[in-house]
Amino acid sequence: MSEHVVLFAGPMGAGKTTAIQSLSEVPVVLTEAANSDRVTADKPTTTVALDYGVITLGGDEQVRLYGIPGQRRFNFMWSLLKRRATGMVLLVHNDAPRPFESMLEYLEEFGDLYRKGGIVVGVTRSDVSARPLLPDYSEVLHEVHPDKTIPVFAVDPRDSRSVGMALMVLVANLEMRAAFARDVEAVPV
Amino acid sequence: MTAAHQDAAVIDAAAATLAALSGLSRSLRHVALVTDDGFEVVRRPDTAPSDGRLASMASSIQALTDAVAYELQLGTAKSVIIASDSGHIIQLRVPGRELVLVALFDENETVGMALSMLRVAAERLAAALDTTTVQAVA
Numbered sequence: 001m002s003e004h005v006v007l008f009a010g011p012m013g014a015g016k017t018t019a020i021q022s023l024s025e026v027p028v029v030l031t032e033a034a035n036s037d038r039v040t041a042d043k044p045t046t047t048v049a050l051d052y053g054v055i056t057l058g059g060d061e062q063v064r065l066y067g068i069p070g071q072r073r074f075n076f077m078w079s080l081l082k083r084r085a086t087g088m089v090l091l092v093h094n095d096a097p098r099p100f101e102s103m104l105e106y107l108e109e110f111g112d113l114y115r116k117g118g119i120v121v122g123v124t125r126s127d128v129s130a131r132p133l134l135p136d137y138s139e140v141l142h143e144v145h146p147d148k149t150i151p152v153f154a155v156d157p158r159d160s161r162s163v164g165m166a167l168m169v170l171v172a173n174l175e176m177r178a179a180f181a182r183d184v185e186a187v188p189v
Numbered sequence: 190m191t192a193a194h195q196d197a198a199v200i201d202a203a204a205a206t207l208a209a210l211s212g213l214s215r216s217l218r219h220v221a222l223v224t225d226d227g228f229e230v231v232r233r234p235d236t237a238p239s240d241g242r243l244a245s246m247a248s249s250i251q252a253l254t255d256a257v258a259y260e261l262q263l264g265t266a267k268s269v270i271i272a273s274d275s276g277h278i279i280q281l282r283v284p285g286r287e288l289v290l291v292a293l294f295d296e297n298e299t300v301g302m303a304l305s306m307l308r309v310a311a312e313r314l315a316a317a318l319d320t321t322t323v324q325a326v327a
Contacts, residue, residue, distance in 0.1 A: 031252035031255070033251075034287045036192035036224050047250045049249035049252045050251045074249060076246060143229050
């Protein structure tokens, strides 16, 4: 059985905890605290350490799902969790004040996960705010990171099929890169 | 409802509690009251600027401790103790509040004494907050 460690990152209120709860086949370990900052995100609780869940894909691929706290003041947890991760689902909510900037900030912070395995972007809350459109995100990504291929999906964190699609694309990418690395190692010098 | 770290009544009560606690032990290097979600309410000493790092870490540690206690069906976590070569960090929740008291003692204080002082301070703070208009956790 192969195993992957995937981070769910993104700003506060993007739906990271909800996405992991939708996907996980085990009860999710939550570290929720009462949210004092209702201006940034009007929700009663917020993640202050991590979320943890597990999903098995295709019968033999176990994916450990870690959600990070969205606020920068918890960036020591980002560093800890990033070390273990091989890929990242970056969730950005479409009704955020500056969704592109937010996406690019997290890509900057977690950019090494692209090298380690891969990154996909999931745009959430498109039902709340229809714009910007998905191609707008792709265009910004292409402008700022022309050397990277980062798929962009519309994701509903409450829907396991929706968020599962983004995860499966990421895991397929992780598997492909791992297979490629094995092939390169196997080539006789 | 005003957040605890912006509530003058909470800040005043916490400042008085931390001042009293600081007078009890020369080994107390640093003490802070933080919200469950990692905002600093009050700290002592407060001479140097704070980057909020201790508040954030205390919040994460408290939440992880609570999660472990819950997962292992141990009930509610009473306190967190981090013993190190040159001192110990102790933190515990203020009874009935979404607030955490965290303190750093040097190696000259015993863990038991430090924990006892902090527990009394947390209880006194809870009592002080009960007498103000601050709403208790439901």
